[in-house]
Amino acid sequence: MPTKEEQDAYEARAAETRSTRPRSGVKSARESGVRVKKQESSTLGRIGLIISGFLFAGMVLFTLSGYERISRAYADINALNSESDLTDLRINELEVQIECAVTIQDAQKVAEEYGMRYPEKGQYVRIGDPLPFDNTTPPPTTQPTDGATTSPETTPEPTTTPGTSGGGGQPLAGG
Secondary structure, eight states: OOHHHHHHHHHHHHHHHHHHHHTTTTOOOOOOOOOOOOOOOOHHHHHHHHHHHHHHHHHHHHHHHHHHHHHHHHHHHHHHHHHHHHHHHHHHHHHHHHHHHOHHHHHHHHOOOOOOOOOGGGGOOOOOOOOTOOOOOOOOOOOOOOSOOOSSSSOOOOOOOTTSSSSOOOOOTTT
């Protein structure tokens, strides 16, 4: 702990510095105003400054006009994309209407108008029977007498062709 004399000396120094330190922004009566003399700009300097200002303003306008053109192009692209999407939706809608418009009854009417009919019983051909337009005669076969069906002596190996669904050469649905 400081002694009484040290304490008094410290307070005296603190009071002395408080009274001599000027406050910021306040001029004391002893202090004279310091003035800085500005250089006078010449007319050529002023003209150069004005031209520089116009050049800067022109560059800013040029840049802004470029951005405006780019944003207008993006707006046009977005409008075309939305129009394309609407056209695709309309195409899909028309395809659905076409699929729903043709019913089996309509197809039967059109087929009858063109003279197409269902085959009669005599027009059916079984597998293994001779074809009516083929002039070859098949080898004689023996018919079972007990009414039971016979199975073939050998079973052919099933062949699968890629791209068919067991329906011969017909394409898959949708393709």
